[in-house]
Amino acid sequence: GAVVSQHPSRVICKSGTSVKIECRSLDFQATTMFWYRQFPKQSLMLMATSNEGSKATYEQGVEKDKFLINHASLTLSTLTVTSAHPEDSSFYICSANNARQGGSYTFGSGTRLTVV
């Protein structure tokens, strides 16, 4: 079946540094990928929609200069948290759309980011 690999699974960084999270579709091409943030014991909050070769569409309230999204190929999207602060600590999850199986959403295993 469709597999989405997300790395790293856990990362601890110092305040002020940047962290890059990768989301890779392993056996299918993903024209669209979605990035979510999840706070403890809460639902997923959509941050942005990224389409291959174009700029990401950010949800209201999400700072695009802080959360940089790049979708340079049909199999890879990256989320970079720039100048991270402790309030950015969260669980980040990506989801990819399988273009050949319209309406099929496959999720990565998530990244636990802790900013100290």
Place this chain on the structure above:
Amino acid sequence: GDSVTQMEGPVTLSEEAFLTINCTYTATGYPSLFWYVQYPGEGLQLLLKATKADDKGSNKGFEATYRKETTSFHLEKGSVQVSDSAVYFCALSAETSGNTPLVFGKGTRLSVIA
């Protein structure tokens, strides 16, 4: 806009008990409906889905029927196991291409005790 409402947990059941997690939705048109499961520290896994009215999705003993008349997609399982302990999310997709994001309910935490 589109929305999903699901019963709030936590839900605690004994092993082999019957499970129902209610989910209702509001959407224009004919959305696809999904149930996802999230185990601690992990991403979401698709449990089942239905794409049109009266469809029944089923997987691993779980099932849900797309009821257009009641705009519902309740999740059921006849006999839960300890390994079913997780958070369950009901979700909808407004269109079938997969190019629009899923709309999620708030999630229901299920704990099954032996």
